[in-house]
Amino acid sequence: MEKHKQILSRLLMIVWVPILVVTMIINLVIPDKELSTIENRSLQTFPSITMDSILDGSFEKELDTWFSDQFVGRNTFIHLKYIMNRLTGNKKIDDVYIAKSGLMEEAVEANENQLNRNLNAINQFVSLYPDLNAEFLLVPNAISVQEDKLPSFVSGNLQNEQMDMVYNTLNSEIKKIDVRNTLKEHADEYLYYKTDHHWTSLAAFYTFSDFSKQNGLGNTKKSDYDIYTVSTHFKGTLSNKTGSVGLKDTIEIYVPENNSDYIYTNPSKSIKSRSLYSYQGLTSKDPYTVFLSGNSAYSKLEMNNDSNRRLIVFKDSYANAFIPFLVPYYRTITIIDPRYYFEDISKVMVKECITDVLFLYNTNTFVLDTSLADVLGG
Secondary structure: OHHHHHHHHHHHHHHHHHHHHHHHHHHHHOOOOOEEOOOOEEOOOOOOOOHHHHHOOHHHHHHHHHHHHHOOOHHHHHHHHHHHHHHOOOOEEOOEEEEOOEEEEOOOOOOHHHHHHHHHHHHHHHHOOOOOEEEEEEEOOHHHHOHHHOOOOOOOHHHHHHHHHHHHHOOOOOEEEOOHHHHHHOOOOOOEOOOOOOEOHHHHHHHHHHHHHHOOOOOOOHHHEEEEEEEEEEOOHHHHHHOOOOOOEEEEEEEEOOOOEEEEEEHHHOEEEOOOEOHHHHOOOOHHHHEOOOOOOEEEEEEEOOOOOEEEEEEOHHHHHOHHHHHHHOOEEEEEOOOOOOOOHHHHHHHOOOOEEEEEEEHHHHOOOOOHHHHHOO
16 A cells, blocks of 8 residues: 555656746746725735745745746636535635625634724714713624524624623723614525625615614605615625635615705815715625725715704724615714724814714624724723
């Protein structure tokens, strides 16, 4: 048996070495690609050769990454890898599960020290503004809402425990909007994209229905909105990670029939528009950026209505699909993404006469966030 293994190893070396040599030559001849459209990330280009990089080992590491990134036919290989995983019954690729409904991101382990720091900062921040109407909305990810669509060995309990801990740690003056039961009631519907880690506009609508009831805004129904399908070929972040074949998503936008006229401004992207939807985003490599043109440190909505409520939202990208539902009910909405914001938030609170604050995150992002406490001054 050992002799057979040695013979097989030699045969593989005889075949494999020439393939590697030919591939290396082809890779050296063909210009490097700077971006992988499948994975939506930058690729390693051929590294510079210097004496320092050779001595400290960085050239060897970058060369290895370059060969992996620029390997001829790598995109085809990524797709074939996904197909092989499906055919062989493998239900997980890196941190993504192959579920019955598509792809699902696994629940992450919390950064407990930072999570506690963020929660303490929220409590402290709200206490500084006793007249502030403060609300916290933590969105469950697909793994805890559509657990029945996951492989049998996966449980969504970890995320539910995390959410319980978050809500129990927040002070009583902060209104907690827990939408787990509502979303689970609609778990068989199109609540999460099959190829992306975000929720859909439908899930955001059901969540806003809960938000609306708790804020005395009345009952909302789908007939209160004009619903437009703006994309039928969306392939998102989870597809980029796995190279999935045959999966695509639809993006819808919900426009309230009682919508106020408004101006949306985003200084960092030089945007001043009567629409918070981005056609450029829709036609980009990440069509989810149709909402608010994607993430930015600071942006603002100013409405032409009779409301005297001025809202500030601290958020991640899940909020981008939710904020359009809020437009008719506030005079202004100030949008802060703490991952990119470095200014003094207290000046914004005073200058913009903020009356309401909403913290809106998906659970996976919130339990790993390292920015919120610093922005809040905690």
